[in-house]
Amino acid sequence: MPVFKLCLKIFKQKLPVMMIYVGLFLGISLLIAGASKTDREKGFVQSKTNISVINYDQSPLVAGLINGLKEIAHIVPLEDEPSTLQDALYYRKVTYILRIPEDFTEKFLAGDEVWIEKTGIPNSIDAVYVDLQVNQYLRIAELYKSQSHMDSATIAEHIKRDMEIETEVKLNGGDEVKQDQSYAMFYYNYLAYSLFSVLILGISTIILVFNNQDLRRRNACSPITASSSNFQFILANGVFAVICWAIMVGFCIIFDYKNSNTPNTLLFLMNSFVFTLCAVSISFLVGNLVKNQEGISALTNVIALGPSFISGVFVPQEFLGEKVLKVASFTPTYWYVKANNTIANLNSFDMASIRETIGYTGIVLGFAVAFLALALVIGKKKQLSQEA
Amino acid sequence: MIVHVENLVKRYGELTAVDHLSMDVRQGEIFGLLGPNGSGKTTAINCILSLLKYDKGIIEIFDKPMTPYAYDIKKDIGIVMQNVAVFEELTVYENIDYFCGLYIKDKVQKEAYVKEAIDFVGLGDFIKFYPKKLSGGLLRRLNIACGIAHKPKLIILDEPTVAVDPQSRNKILEGIVALNRQGATIIYTSHYMEEVEQICSRIMILDKGRIIAEGTKEELKNMISLSEKISVEVFGLSEAHVKEIGLLPNITSVTYQNHTLDIKSHKGKNNLENVLDYIRKNGINFGTIYSEKPTLNDVFLEITGKELRD
Numbered sequence: 001m002p003v004f005k006l007c008l009k010i011f012k013q014k015l016p017v018m019m020i021y022v023g024l025f026l027g028i029s030l031l032i033a034g035a036s037k038t039d040r041e042k043g044f045v046q047s048k049t050n051i052s053v054i055n056y057d058q059s060p061l062v063a064g065l066i067n068g069l070k071e072i073a074h075i076v077p078l079e080d081e082p083s084t085l086q087d088a089l090y091y092r093k094v095t096y097i098l099r100i101p102e103d104f105t106e107k108f109l110a111g112d113e114v115w116i117e118k119t120g121i122p123n124s125i126d127a128v129y130v131d132l133q134v135n136q137y138l139r140i141a142e143l144y145k146s147q148s149h150m151d152s153a154t155i156a157e158h159i160k161r162d163m164e165i166e167t168e169v170k171l172n173g174g175d176e177v178k179q180d181q182s183y184a185m186f187y188y189n190y191l192a193y194s195l196f197s198v199l200i201l202g203i204s205t206i207i208l209v210f211n212n213q214d215l216r217r218r219n220a221c222s223p224i225t226a227s228s229s230n231f232q233f234i235l236a237n238g239v240f241a242v243i244c245w246a247i248m249v250g251f252c253i254i255f256d257y258k259n260s261n262t263p264n265t266l267l268f269l270m271n272s273f274v275f276t277l278c279a280v281s282i283s284f285l286v287g288n289l290v291k292n293q294e295g296i297s298a299l300t301n302v303i304a305l306g307p308s309f310i311s312g313v314f315v316p317q318e319f320l321g322e323k324v325l326k327v328a329s330f331t332p333t334y335w336y337v338k339a340n341n342t343i344a345n346l347n348s349f350d351m352a353s354i355r356e357t358i359g360y361t362g363i364v365l366g367f368a369v370a371f372l373a374l375a376l377v378i379g380k381k382k383q384l385s386q387e388a
Numbered sequence: 389m390i391v392h393v394e395n396l397v398k399r400y401g402e403l404t405a406v407d408h409l410s411m412d413v414r415q416g417e418i419f420g421l422l423g424p425n426g427s428g429k430t431t432a433i434n435c436i437l438s439l440l441k442y443d444k445g446i447i448e449i450f451d452k453p454m455t456p457y458a459y460d461i462k463k464d465i466g467i468v469m470q471n472v473a474v475f476e477e478l479t480v481y482e483n484i485d486y487f488c489g490l491y492i493k494d495k496v497q498k499e500a501y502v503k504e505a506i507d508f509v510g511l512g513d514f515i516k517f518y519p520k521k522l523s524g525g526l527l528r529r530l531n532i533a534c535g536i537a538h539k540p541k542l543i544i545l546d547e548p549t550v551a552v553d554p555q556s557r558n559k560i561l562e563g564i565v566a567l568n569r570q571g572a573t574i575i576y577t578s579h580y581m582e583e584v585e586q587i588c589s590r591i592m593i594l595d596k597g598r599i600i601a602e603g604t605k606e607e608l609k610n611m612i613s614l615s616e617k618i619s620v621e622v623f624g625l626s627e628a629h630v631k632e633i634g635l636l637p638n639i640t641s642v643t644y645q646n647h648t649l650d651i652k653s654h655k656g657k658n659n660l661e662n663v664l665d666y667i668r669k670n671g672i673n674f675g676t677i678y679s680e681k682p683t684l685n686d687v688f689l690e691i692t693g694k695e696l697r698d
Contacts, residue, residue, distance in 0.1 A: 002489035006475070013477045209475065217439045218473035218534075220456070222490035223463035 003219075003229050007236030010209060011202050018198045022244075025194035026251055029187050049126035051096040052078040052088065059105035064156030065137050068163060069098075072133055073126075089121060096120040096127050098134070105152050109145060137163075181264050185344035187252045188268050189313050192275060192333050196304035198244050199279040200286055203237050204296045207287025211382065237280065245276040267343040267354065271361050275336045278364050281371035282332075288378045307333035317341065332367035335360045389451060390415050390542055390573045391436065396445030398428075398435050398597075405431040406442070407597040413542075413575055418568050420588030421577040422684060428597035429577040430470050433546050437467060449542065463491055466540030466572075470547045472531045474519050481506070481515040484533050491538035505537035508563060525556025532560060536567060543567060544575045549583060561587055581684035593688060600691050609682050612690040615655035617682065618663055621675035622649045629670060636662050 051073045053066055069075065076094050078084055088094045099117035107114045116134065120127035140162055144155045210216065210233065219229065249272055253260045286299050308314055310324050311334035317325060328334040339360035346353060391413035398406040406428045413419045421429045434440040436447055438456045447454045449461050474483045484502050492498040506512055509529040519527060528548060536543055545564065549557045565587055568574050578584050584591055585605050593601040593608070601608050615638075625644050633649070634642040638656035642649065653659040660679050667674050688694075 002486055005489075006478070006486050009482065010475070010477045209477065212473075214469055214471045214473035215475065217434070217437075218467065218469055218487070219490070220439055221437055221462060221465065221467045222487075223459040224490050225457075225459060 001232050001235075003224065003232035004236045007206050007233060007240070010206055011236075011240050014202055014205055018201055018244075021194055021197045021201070022247070025190065025248070029190065029251065029255060046072075048072060048074050049096065049130070050074045050076050050094045051098065051126075051130055052076045052085070052094045054078070054080045054085075054097065054099045056102040057100050057104040059152045060156045061105045061108070061141060061152035062100055064159055065100075065134065067160070068137050069130065069133055072129060085119065089119065092121070095124050096130050098130070108141070109152060111145075181259060181262075181344040183256045184252060184259060184265065184268055185340050187256065188249075188272055188340045189337050191248055191252075191272055192311075192313050192336055193304050193308040195244060195248060195272075195276060196279050196282070196308075196333075197300055199241055199276070200283045200300045200303060201296065202240055202244070203280060203283035204287035204290065204299075205293065206233075206237065207284060207379075208290060208293065208296065211288065211379075216383075237284075241276055241280045245273060248272075263349040264343055264346055267346065267349075267357055268340065271336060271339045271343065271357070271364070274361050274364050274368065275332065278332045278336075278368035278371065281368045281375060284375035285371050285378070288375050288382060307331035310334075312337040312341075332364045335363040335367075339364070389413070390449065391419075391575065392446070392448040392451070393432075393436060394446040396432065396435055396442060396447065398431055398440065398442040405597050406435060409445070409594075409597070409599060411592055411599075411602075413573060414590075415573050416568070416571070417589045418564065418574040418576055418587055420584035420591040421575065421594060422579070422581060422584045422591055422688075423577075423594035424579050427579075427594040429579075429594055430546055431597075432594070433544055433575070433577060437465070437544070464541040466535045466538065466543040468532050468535035468543070468545040468548050470550065470577075472519075472527050474527075474530055474534060476519050479516050479518055480511055480522070480530055480533075483519070483530060484537050487534040488537035491540075501537050501539060505533040508536070508566075509533040510559060523553075525552045525559075528552050528556060528560065532563065536572075539572075541572060542575070543572050544577075546577045547579070548576075549578065549580065557583075581688070585684055591684070593684070593691075595688070595692050601687060605684065608684060608687045612682060612687050615682065616653045616659050616679055617686075618649075618651040618653065618660055618677070618679045620649040620651070620663065620667065620677045621647055622667070623647055623673045623675075625649060625672060629672065633663065633666055636666060639663075 049072075051069065053069070053075055055062060055066065066075065073096075076088070078088055078094070078097070080099075085097055089097065097119040099119070101115070101117075104114055104116070118127075118131070118134075120130075137159060140159045141155050144150055144158050150158070210219075220226075249269055252268075253265070259265075282303060286296065286303065290296050290299060307328065310320065310328040311317070311331055312320060312325075312328070313333060317334075317337060320328070325334070339357050342357045342360065346357070389412050391411070393409060393411045396406050396409040397404065409428070409432055411419075421432065423429050431440065435442040435445075436449070436454065438447075438454050438458070449458075450464065452458065452461055454461060475486065478486060481502065484505055485498070488498050488502050488505070492501060506515060509532055511526065511529055511533060514522060514526060519530065522530060528550075532545070532548055535545070543564075548564075549560055552560065561583060564574060564576065576584065576588060588605070590604055591602070591608060592599055601611060603611070622644070630642055630644050630649070633639065633651065638654040638659050639651055640654055641652045644650075651659075651663060660677075664677070
């Protein structure tokens, strides 16, 4: 397989330049990986807000309420001084202050209207959660009080028991807790730029070499059949593309191995492989269009970098303007990134859920076919003009 | 017949690059295609190798029709292109190994052939060099090694010595003769008449795509009336003397420029002696005298009315 071996030797020649792209890519990916190794990766972790309770009612009912609040918040002891309380709120020492009056339980059991005074940071989400907890406790207490004449200790005991009951919630669409795919999404998005650069650099160079009229004629004089020569040529480029793809996605699996054992990874792999095919097609086209190595370097920057900027590789698509995205939609990178973003948010993998992803990947495949057809037409035209 | 070409016509629009070319190359000969730049030599070779489509004609190699798909014919042909056709990305050894590998499947045999080719062209000290690092002469030798490494029966060399230093040129010409002695039939194209004259057993002269003469070098020279050229270094020759010398027997033309008297003569005995007698009798001072036989350039000049290097 002399043509096959020759192609691999030429790829080897271009290895140092390609390694710069791969190295840069892996370096940035490692940095991102390091930066994103937080607790969030483990999924949902409940966080507690800081609140303070100024309590003038030492009844079991109120004690039960405070104990309940301890489940969702850190109780910070504060002196009941207006300046102390204001400072605590201002400096975010606490986000919520609850004031329970002295006769709260007494009035509550007597059926009088009762008030709990609350002070919180305006528009604080934490406050809502505390409100919910307080309201829930008091509603249950109200329920017990209205049904029977229980004392405050018994009511508190019943509420505690009730609130300890946990209801199992089963999410529709899988038993697994959803894993964080944000790193993989970034990695596969950024892969678009690196893969494009490396493949254009490698494959276009090979095509440029083989398109040299003297070498083409010299090869045509040999007894190697055109079909065998073409087969070896395509095989070499295919092997090169698959190796590049495998190396790059392999590192993602290594860097993010905790989250890699999911169907999302399979979809990421499928999407990136289809994108690799598209990059190969574009590389064929570039190789048939350019006349020298300098042209390849220039086009690599335009083709790899340009769409990456406008398609959401470096800046998320959510932050890009509508018009920019409209233009970007004429590039395969846009659809590839869109598919990755969809895959990262997938939690269910039935046909209905992945249809959108398949659609985007299908568009990338369509681009691949179109570019390949264009490259073949231009290549054939070039060949015929040399034979005329 | 190794190569048989009959009425080959190749046109580029209005221009007829090869005009009804017919030629037969016999086994074991070095067949020279001589002609100025643009005479159609390379186009003819490209048509013979089916690298170019042609308008008309029959081409047979090894008595079989030559087509782009005649792979059984191609395996016995070695080609050395006019432009050096090697891979910049491969070393000298890798280039020869690649081109030899297109023909020879057996790894051991291929290795032996590659080594032989390297020794043959004298590139042993440069096997790890990339083509960019080679001089023009060495690059041409590499081009030849890539074309002949697989030991073909027919070798076509298209202007292999263009822009080559004299040392490399001699080495290349000696190599071609050696290949011929080893049994290869050779087609050699050039616009250097000295080279063709030196190594070719039969020569075809082309101009504007047409054959203007064909034969051995002796046959070609016999075709023209010019037999001898005499040059004499003379001082102070008058116009009257020049005219009188021109009237001597067999003399066809006389020119006097820069103290050199150039005389051309038809075939005939004692042409040089007659000129010297005249000079002596008239007491003319003279210096160096030399006489030379007509060259292929003279043949070309007489047939076409222009110099071969025009």
